Every structure is written in C-alpha cells, then in structure tokens.
Amino acid sequence: MQRALTLAALALAIAFPIVAAPLDLDFYIGFASRVMIYAIAATSLNLILGYGGMVSFGHAAFFGTGAYVVAIAMTHGIDSLWASWPLAMAVSGVVALGIGAISLRTRGVYFIMITLAFAQMMFFVFIGLKAYGGEEGLNMPYRSLIGLGLNLKDDATFYYVVLALLTATVYLLRRLIDSRFGRVVQAIRENEARMETIGFSTYRYKLICFVIAGMVCGLAGALIANQTRYVNPNLMHWIVSGDMMIMIILGGLGYRFGGVLGAIVMLVLDEAISPYTTYSKIVIGFVLLAVVLFAPRGLAGLFDRKAARAAGSH
Amino acid sequence: MNQTHTTHPQPRQGSAPVLEVRALSKRFGGLVATDQVSLDVRVGEVHALIGPNGAGKTTLVHQLSGTLAPDAGQIVFRGNDITRLPAHARVLRGLVRSYQITSIFRQHSVLDNVALAVQARSGSSFRFWHAVRNEQTLFDEARTIVARVGLADRADVLAANLAHGEQRQLEVGLAVATRPAMLLLDEPMAGMGPEESERLIPLIDGLRQEVSILLIEHDMDAVFRLADRISVLVSGRVIATGTPEEIRANADVKRAYLGDELESATGGQA
C-alpha cells in the first residue's frame, strides 16, 4: 500500500515538468525544486532528531556551509558539480564533526543550547568574512556545471537532478535505519544508558550519525545555492534551523517521509498565505503551537502507527 | 520451601578471583557512600552482597559498572585494572550489569531487545547498508537466549506490554546476551511476587556454570539459596564476608542488620 503510494508520488513528480509547460505552471517547477531541497535538509534532520533523538537546533549551519562552499569554490574557478558538491558535503561533514564532538558530550537542554550557539557562531563567522561578501553574501554567476551534455540552467533539468537526489536521500535513510547502525541509533534514543551497559559506545554512534546528517544537509545547501544562485549568512540563521524542525514535526518525527511531507506542507502553506498577508509567520506560529499542544505526533502520526510510536517514545 | 534448593558446587579453593575490589571509596559531599570497600568474587561463584537500604549497594554497582567514578581505590577485573574504563568498555571485557529498576527497550520486541545485546558483541555495528533483520545467525542466537530466560512464547511481544515479572526476566536476558564473564545482578527480584521469583532463581542458578555472579538482593530466601559466599555492607563498609552459614552465625551481622530478616529467611516464608 505504502509502496504503491510512494511509486505513484514519484511518477507524479517525474511527470510534473512535462505537463507543467502546457498548463502554464512553469513557475512552479522552481518552487517544487525548492520544496525538494528543503525536503532533503529536513530528512537529514529527521535522521538525528526523529530517529536518533538528538534535538539539534543548529542544523542550518550545515545547510549554509554547503551553500557557501559551492559559491566560494566557484569564485576560485571550481564550477563542476562533480567537484564542488562532494566538497560541500565533505566540508559540512567536517563542521558537523567539530560541532558534534563538543555538543554530544552534553545532553538535554545543554545540547539544544550548544548546537544553537555553534550554528549562530557560524552565522557570525560568515557575516565577518568580508572577503566573501560578509553580510551582503555572494552571487553565483551561473549554476554548477554538470557535463554529460546537460545544463542545470534549464529549470527542468535542475528539477530532475534535485528529484534524483531527494529519492536517493530517502532511500539512503531507509537503508540506514534498517541497518545495524540504524538499529543502534534508534535504540540509543530509547534508552541510552542501557545501550552503554550492553556494550555500545553511544557517543561514537551518535557522532557518526550527526556527521552523516550534516553531510546530507550540506548537499541540500549546495543545491539551494544553485537554485537561487546567491548565498548569504541568513541561510544558516537559527530561524532556518527552526523551520527545519517545524517541517519534521509537521511531517512526522521518525517517519521516513516526515521530512518530505513537512517541507511540502510548510512551504506550500507559506506560499499560499503570503499573497494575502505579510504576516504568514504568525499563522505558521499558531499552527505549530496547536500541533505541539494538541497533535504532538505530527501529520504523519495521524495516519501512521509507526510514526506515532516513534514520536510517543520521546 | 527449600526443596527446590540446588547443590552448591564448592568454589575451588585458591582459584584466582575474577573481580577484585580494593579499598573503593566514594563520597558525596559529607556523605560517605562507599567506605574502603574491599571484596573479591571468585571464578564460578555466586557472591551475594546484602545490606540495609542506603548501605551503598547501588553506589557500589555504579562504580563497578563504570557509571560513577570512585574517589579512591581500585577495581581489578580478570587481572586488569579497569577503575578508569568507561562503562561500555567494561562490558566488552565481560563485566556486565543488570538494573534494579527495569531498563529495557520498551518500544522494541523481546527478540529485538536481546538481538541488540547480541549485536553489541558480534561483528561491527558500523554497517550502514544491510538490513539487520536478514541476519539469520544474530536472531538465532537471540532466540536461544530468549528461550533460556523463559520468554520463548513472548518473543514477538513489545517489551512495554510484558508483565512486570517478564520484564525482569528480559532485564536479566539482556545482560546474559552480552555473554559476560561476570554478572552484576542488581536486585533481580525487585518487585517480584514469590511465584515470579521462583522462575528467576533456577535461571540464575543455571548461570553459575558459565559466569561468576555478584548478586545484590533483598530477598533473603533467594540469597541463602543461591550464594556461595555473602558479603554484608552496612553504612558503606563491608562488615563481614563468609559462607551463608558463617554469615548466619555472625554476631556483628545479626546486630547490624540481619536479626529479623534472617528469622524470616530461615524460618520459612520470607
């Protein structure tokens, strides 16, 4: 049942750019790409937060890092995506390793505050980096080069690349959570002390999980830089971290498609209200408050027992 | 009451201790929780640690298992000093604890609980791609252990849905599944009715063939049936160590702690 739904959604996503042109929906190809990029970012956060129980409030740091790496690489003449996108993932992974190594020594509210503080530190670092635009940010003259006779300048081509990467991300998440490593991470969320006393060095597993999530989020950052051809420090502002969290609480914590669903709901909601009011955030605020107080399992939790279980065990 | 009693294989005299605790001390502010505690557990013996509430038994378990650092003293396990080793590293060396307050993976099935513990010591868990559920050998082994702790027909039940006594059995099962050389059983009978205890006693008794056991327990009936030797902890200090007969006869122990409890343990119903 779920498999059929997934395949149908995928087929729809593949067909979308083809039917968009005759239906005069071209504008939405770019919008859909943006949604999918945030879906990748939110899915990576879901790995550590939903499955791993690590309430990281600094995920945007990796998003911004990935974006800046691609933009900065371009100013130095590295414009092939085969070089700059893996580089973005690698650098984000290193940043995640540093932040994770320190903040995972702590837990509870300390962990939340520290991840938040380090992300904010990154934000200020890039504001201070006058060589790369400081507060103004950095323009990318063109999108990364893909070769193979393709050009990402074409929105539909870019859309398909993002779709492929999102599919890969969700598939990777699925393999990961069913693997030995994934079992360990989920069990740590449930009962970390016991994991230690049956012989797991939980710190190591959490750190690796944190780094994997950071790298995937860095990839999403590389994509958003290409999407807008512009990067600035606001990409790593803590509000962005908060938005990612909202996405997965809306979509469903510890639910495989939680990040995807959440990104769709959040961005479509935003897009739908913004023509009518400049105060779209207050609407999202009230929705979020209502969800947290009255439907803590998220939208997916309303339909899916597994997600409900995962969220309920927090 | 004592008909189910099993034979005590006499611990081999002079056999090297598997665990040596030397002058272990821990204080919290002005309160001395463990005061120069020394004891040893010989290979293959069941060594019981008894004492009134607040004697420092739990603090001692925390120090032995590595969740609390002692202020002074030494813990030697199988000839190696493990005083400063982190908790998980002690487990991998074979020193494993169970909890007084049940600590299991409530949202996992019984089988998955045990499989996690098996996974901890068999093969790397830094494997990111292949689904665990296809690992036949892992689950075969887990099934054997589930059966051993008497939960074979409950293997697929969510741990949260087990009865209290069954959760206690799983608690011990998790520790057993790590294939320990020595078990620290922290009040395994806690909160159990007499009937449930009767199921756990033979289980622990059967373990003595393969592991050494330090048994912390309030149920004096169980202690005197299972223990080869007993140490008595009062106010953070070991006031006596000896065979059950010696402890029964010890005047200090009677005065400090055992008086009433001993009556009930030897006199019949606890």
Add this chain to the structure above:
Amino acid sequence: MSGLFLFEQALNGLQFGLMLFLLAAGLTLVFGIMDTINLAHGSLYMLGAYMTATLAQATGSFVVAVPLALVATAAIGMLLELAVLRRLYTRDHMSQVLATFALILIANDSVRMIWGPQPISLNPPAALAGPIDLFPGMSYSSYRLAIIVVGLAVAALLYLLVTRTRTGMLVRAGASNREMATAMGTNIKVLFTCVFGFGAALCALAGAMLGPILAVQVGMGEDILILAFVVIVIGGIGSIRGALVGSLLVGLVDTLGRTFLPMILRETFSPQVASNAGPALASILIYVLMAAVLFWKPQGLFPARG
C-alpha cells in the same frame, strides 16, 4: 591613554554583562526549577523594549515608562505561563523548543503588526544624555553608568531575595533539585507562575535599559537570547551565581574582543588581515570560551545539580 581606553571598554563590557545577567537569571531559574527551555524569553525582552518606547512617548518620561513596562511585561509573561508554558513542563525538550519557537514567530509578527517593521527610537532620559567625568581625564556616558548602577542594584537585590527570603530559598532549592520543588506542595504552581513573571520583568528591564543603546527592532530578542544561552551553559543550569559570573565573562570577552582583537591583529599581522579576519574572529570568541568551559567542566562553572 591606552590604559584609560581599556578601562572604558571594560566598563562597557561590565555594562553589557550586567544586562545579559538580567536575562540569564530568569532563564536559568526556569531551566532549573521547571526543567523547561523557553526560547520566547528573548521575545519578552523585545516586548519590554517596545512597550517602554511607547510608554515613554505617551507619558513623556522614560523613568515613568520603565516600571509600567515592567509590570505589563510581567503580566504578559504570567499569561503566557498560564496559557502555554504550564502545559509544557511535563513534555519533552523537543516540544518545549517547538512551542516556544512558535511563540517567537507569533510575537515577532505581532510586534510588526503593532509597531511596524522599522526600528523605533527610544531615547534615554535627558538628564543622562551627556557624558560624565568619572575622574579627571576620564569621561564616560552617564547613561551607560546608570545601566551599570541599575544592573548592580538588581544583582544585589536578587542575591538578597534568593539567599535571605523564604521564597528565594524555595526557588533556589527547586532550581538545584527538582524533586524537592515538586515535593514542596500545593503552592508550586503559583510559585512557577510568579517566577516566570519575575523573569519576564527582568527581561523587560534589560530591554528598556538597552533599548536606547541598541536598536529597538524585531529580532533583537533572538540575538541576545543566544548570548544568554551561552551564559547559562558557561555558568551552569539553575545557578544564579553561575549566571552572574557567566554574564560578566561573556560581556567582557565579547566587548574587549571586538575592540582589541582587530588591533592586535593589525599589530602582529597586517591591516588587511585585521579587517578581513578581525570581526569574524572577535565574534566567535565567546563561543570558543563556551567550548573551552564545556571541555573542562561539562556541567558549567557552577553546577547547581549534584
């Protein structure tokens, strides 16, 4: 000359640190007693500043406006506690983060609706507008000096409240031991609401005092909230003393770092290095400080819990 400059910067650091303390004190108590993370603490600071500005305009007097704004913000804080936060005490940290994040979104847009998106101005009282001679050859902003005096006074008052009164001792005991707070009986709900309102009033005071120096604008609360978090991580959750020491450390390191680090870089490397790397390096100093404290003392400098 350079000694005087250093002294002046140190005073600025002290002034900023004391205001941070006003935020951190309320925050650390809420953490300690209720084990609850409240992101909206910064929003109360923002509301305090906005209301002071409006009331100052309406009454024509900054000095009249501040206490009114304090009371109003405390009332809003208590309302928030009753309506939202109370439901979160027993929930996990994730829910607390999300719900209070929602409050931030709501507060920011509400402020934009009421006061508009542009920063508004808040002027210090005329009597404190000019500089004052501290001693011959050293003049200092009299308003900043007033902030220091107010900050020290509040810190002293807080110290007396927490150590000398019965309620204060209850609060302190609760902050270091939550079970004790819960065991203390029926008035605990009222105590929570009051502590929260008191924390809100401290926020408003900080917002009112800093308003004339920093800009009164949407988002002002979030920036300072994160600094308050850093303070609490350094000082140790639930510890008033830790909050004070942490605040002063962060205030001094941040202020002095921003002033002197570029100067040092200019001396040792080149002006170009200084202007390129200086601001970035200076802004991460306090985070480096936090990381260092965490490395040596993961529970903060003054761990309140055993």
